[in-house]
Amino acid sequence: MxxxxxxxxxxxxxxxxxxxxxxxxxxxxxxxxxxxxxxxxxxxxxxxxxxxxxxxxxxxxxxxxxxAMDREEMPFNRAQRDWVYTAAKGEGNTMAFGSTRNLSIPGTPIFVNAVFPPLDDQFAVTKPMQIGPHARHPYMAPSIFNISGMSFGALSQPAVEALSHGAKEAGIWLNTGEGGLSPHHLVAECDIVFQIGTAKFGVRDHDGNLNDDKLRSVAARPQVRMFELKLAQGAKPGKGGILPAAKVDEEVSEIRGVPMGKAAVSPNRHREIDDFNDLLNMIHHIREVTGKPVGFKTVIGSSDAYEELFEMIRARGEECAPDFITIDGGEGGTGAAPMPLMDNVGMPIREALLRIVDMRDRHGLKDRIRIIASGKMVNPGDVAYAICSGADFVTSARGFMFSLGCIQALKCNKNTCPTGITTHDPHLQRGLVVEEKYMKVANFARSVVKEVEMIAHSVGVAEPRLMRRRHVRIVQANGDSVVLRKLRPSFDSDDLSSEQMPNKAPVHAPDSPARRANGV
The missing domain is CATH 1.10.287 (Helix Hairpins)
Known part of the structure; x- marks a missing residue:
């Protein structure tokens, strides 16, 4: 003791x-x-x-x-996130007992399965699609699902490198976002879409004007396949990008051409573009300088305003048209945005996509202008719905952040991201191991494409882009569902109503009972 x-x-x-x-x-x-x-x-x-x-x-x-219940949280609920996490691990995404999704909520899409779908060995396989037929170097895009714009600076170095390696592994494109082209985007030699924001980071002169020499230098890299002129993004229409001062370190400062330690705030629009005529002129100029396909990204407030654009394209000739239009929904995300713009401005992607697709098709430009849908689409059902609505491609940003390990901590704008994805703190970045995470990026992309192809196979078409509005029904307020083709008739001659053209399975053998039952 x-x-x-x-x-x-x-x-x-x-x-x-x-x-x-x-x-x-x-x-x-x-x-x-x-x-x-x-x-x-x-x-x-x-x-x-x-x-x-x-x-x-x-x-x-x-x-x-x-x-919170599995389907309750915002902006992404647990069921959505868990699907991405499981897909990123390369594990099976089967579930037991029954769906936790409430199928009676108005607006819920329900895909119309074929009576006699193709056999199991006749899967619907995605085919490459050409973008930019009038460019000197058109792009044959291999995947329907790709990585949306996320800038280096907003994302950390290991996050961008993991996305680059993952994109290469999965055979998809990686959009640079408006922050310029960094060595980390190029590390794996994946296909790259270079985004030109309103501040023109990476291709600007000292006064913030577009510099053709820098533009040619970027275009000279063979992995840079297309250029996207960013007019607006869904999280903050009418306001430019905001990179907090804490994230503007020496490397970001050099790539963007802005002072170190000072917030990089982009103008709310391109000062050279006052109307659609200026927009088409700018697109033509960039395409001539680079030789690559050029399109633009925007948010739709009113589709009426875009009638002038399509009428102008018809008058000037389709060679002057943008090679693609990226439609970002008002529900899109970002690292930093004012709450009033995040919550209240911009048309949701479902409505905006239908309106722009109809306008394009009505003006006879379906085969000329590709439509890219963007905005809160992280699961196969979201992607399949967008394709049924007329999108040629779908891009996702936050879905790929989840594949990197994002836990929706909502700290993107504070440089304190606990997973190392949106921070420049070396201690936090060490948690993101590129060699481990890039395969999760690739697995996620492959899983989305595979399960979209599964939905296409179920509705009885030979390729996902053959899905039409007749292949999806929308739940109404009274609990009944109505085929989208009736709610929003399209100008696509292939999209007859379900009563006029029952679901087909065109890959069946001629004169088979299945073909006759499917109305072929």
Missing amino acids: DFISPAVEWLVFIFVLAIGLGILTAVVMVVLDISQREDAIRRNYPLIGRFRGLFTKLGEFFRQYFF
């Missing part, structure tokens, strides 16, 4: 000291709370009132893990 007594005494001393310090700290905090004038709760309920702020900060994490 004599041997252990000093140790016990020390433990008792430390315990008493800790209690004393705790009491002293509490007294100091009470005095500070009572004397401060900014927070009424803390002033009236000193010390205890501090727990309100703590619980508010921790609430988003508690909801995610303990309280």
Whole structure:
């Protein structure tokens, strides 16, 4: 007992000291709370009132893990995220017992399976599609699902490198975002879409104007396949990109051509483009300088405004048309955006996509202008619906962030991302191991394409892009579903109503019972 007594005494001393310090700290905090004038709760309920702020900060994490149901959270619920996580691991995405999705909610899409679909060995396989037939170097895009614009700076170095390697592995394109072309985009020699934002990072002169020499230098790289002129993005229509000062380090500063340690805020639009005539002129100029296909990305506020664009294309000739149009929905995401724009501005992708596709087809430009759908599409059903609506390609940003390990911590704008994806903190970046994560990027892309092909196979077509509006029904307020073709008639001659043309399985042998049953 004599041997252990000093140790016990020390433990008792430390315990008493800790209690004393705790009491002293509490007294100091009470005095500070009572004397401060900014927070009424803390002033009236000193010390205890501090727990309100703590619980508010921790609430988003508690909801995610303990309280929210699988289909409840925003912007992405647990069911959506878990599907991506499982797909990224390359594991089977089968489920048991029944769907957790409420199929009676208005707006829910339900795909129309064929009575006699193709046999199991006759899967619907995606075919490459050409973009930019009038460019000197057209692009034969191999995949319907690709990586949307995410800038280096907004994303970390290991995140961009993992996306580059994953894109190469899966055979998809990687959009640079508006932050310019970094060595990390090029590390795996994947197909690249170079985005030109309103600040023209990477291809600008000292005054922020487009520099043709820098444009040619970027285009000279064979892996740069297309150029996308960014007019607007879904999370903040009418406002330019915002890269917080904490993320503008020496490398980002050099690539973008902006001062280090100062927030990089892009103009709200291209100052050289005042109307659609200017837009077509700019597209033509970039295509002539680079020799590559050129399109633009925008958010639709009113489709009426775009009638002028398509009429102008018809008048000037289809060779002047953009090679593609990327439609970003108002539900799109970003690293930093004002809440009023994030919540209240921009047409949702489902409505915007239908309107622009109809306008393109009505003006006879279906084979000339490719439509790329973007905005909160991370699961196969979202992608298949977009293709049924008329999209030629679908791109996703946040889906690929989930494949990298994003946990929806909502810290993208604070340089404190716990997974290392959107931070330049070396300590946090070390958690993102490129050699491990790039295969998850590739697995996710392959899983989406495979399961979209599965849906196409189920509805009885030979290739996903042969899906039409007659192949999907939309749940109405009364609980009934109506075929999309009836709700929104298209100008596609191939898309007859389900009553006029029952689902086909065109890959069946001639004069087979299955062909006759499917109306072939």
